Amino acid sequence: MKHAGIRHGVWGLLLAALCVLLSTSVFSQNLSELERQRQQTLQQQKATQQRIEKLNRELANLDALTAQRLKDLRALEAEIRRLEKEKADLGRQINLLQQQVRETEAEIAQNEAQLADLKKRLAALVNSLYREQAGRYLPLLQAQSFTDLSVRANWVGYLGNQQTDLIERINRLLEQLNGQRERLVLLVRDLNAKQADRQIKINQLTDSRAQLQSTITALRQQAEGRKVLLRESLLARNELQSQLNSVVAAITKEQRRLAEERRRREEEARRQREREAAERRRQQLAAQQNATRPPTEPEPVAIIPNVVVGTLQFPVPGGRIVAPFGTQGTYQVIQGPGEYSPVVSAASGIVLDEYPVSNTGWWIIIAHGNVTSFYIGLQEPLVQKGQQVSKGQRIGYTGGAPLIPPDTLWFAVANDNGVQVDPSRYY
Secondary structure (H helix, E strand, C coil): CHHHHHHHHHHHHHHHHHHHHHHHHCCCHHHHHHHHHHHHHHHHHHHHHHHHHHHHHHHHHHHHHHHHHHHHHHHHHHHHHHHHHHHHHHHHHHHHHHHHHHHHHHHHHHHHHHHHHHHHHHHHHHHHHHHCCHHHHHHHHCCCCHHHHHHHHHHHHHHHHHHHHHHHHHHHHHHHHHHHHHHHHHHHHHHHHHHHHHHHHHHHHHHHHHHHHHHHHHHHHHHHHHHHHHHHHHHHHHHHHHHHHHHHHHHHHHHHHHHHHHHHHHHHHHHHHHHHHHHHHHHHHHHHHHHCCCCCCCCCCCCCCCCCCCCCCCCCCCCEEEECCCCCCCCEEEECCCCCCEEECCCCEEEEEEEEECCCEEEEEEECCCCEEEEEEECCCCCCCCCEECCCCEEEEECCCCCCCCCEEEEEEECCCCCEECHHHHC
């Protein structure tokens, strides 16, 4: 009976300590997954925002380039219009000069015909005089009087002089007209050269205009492509924001659930302590009643010495403490010398329980008299519930928890009141 009472009290302490441990270091896989989703969504949102800013910069650059190319295109088209106007003006001038050339050539032809006629007539007169040497005097001999003779002689001379003067005037006029025609021809040739030069420049500018228009079209197509990507990125950002809001809401909900679960566990632990206190009072009363009865042979009980300061063995030989008590919970985080490091019992005692937990691997709980030790994150243990172990005895290996590194052990110690304390005080 006494042994059963002690064992029952130890179980009460164990349950109380376990409730405290669970309440202070409870781990929710769902909350971890939600937090991972939140971080992932934040990273995606950051990458999307960077992509949006990059697209905005590219669109601004494309708009600036397009505006500059449009400005160049307008200047080019203005230059083409100016050259085409100059070409048209030159064409009108050429037409006018060509008309003048034609008129000059017609006048030359007319004067040349008149000159040829005069020369023909004069040549006929001269030939006639040469053929009939005496005939040159016939007009004089036929005169009826001296006065008539004088008139006839003057008239012959006058006719010769008049034709000669007319021929000279026509020759001078022809020289002037030929000179004028040559000047007009030279002007037409010069204007034609200028017109051809304007046409060459117009052709060159037209090619440049076509290239500019092609460039502007390409820039606009690129801008349209960036706008499509920008719209898609904005929609993606909005969707990510909605996802983030949903994840944050889920995290808040899960945190409330965990808080409620923690409160429920603490309430259960409190009730368990009350039940244990009542059971201890009942046992004390039963012990007082049994004291009046004849003594019976007691059951053999293993004697487990109380643990005092400096008597616990370090549970992971060759390991080190990477997170002291209280930094991540009411336990120490101990890193072994390698993956799947051996774990030993910190003191002699009795294995109160050993069981697996989905996220934190196998738990082994050992009672050492006035303290209880907890080994969390193990592979399948080497000891069994109810087994007596000695100090330094190997009880398992690290590496049994999905959420705890394979070289790491969570180690906790609870005093006889079920309160978890810093294990380092007992090393």
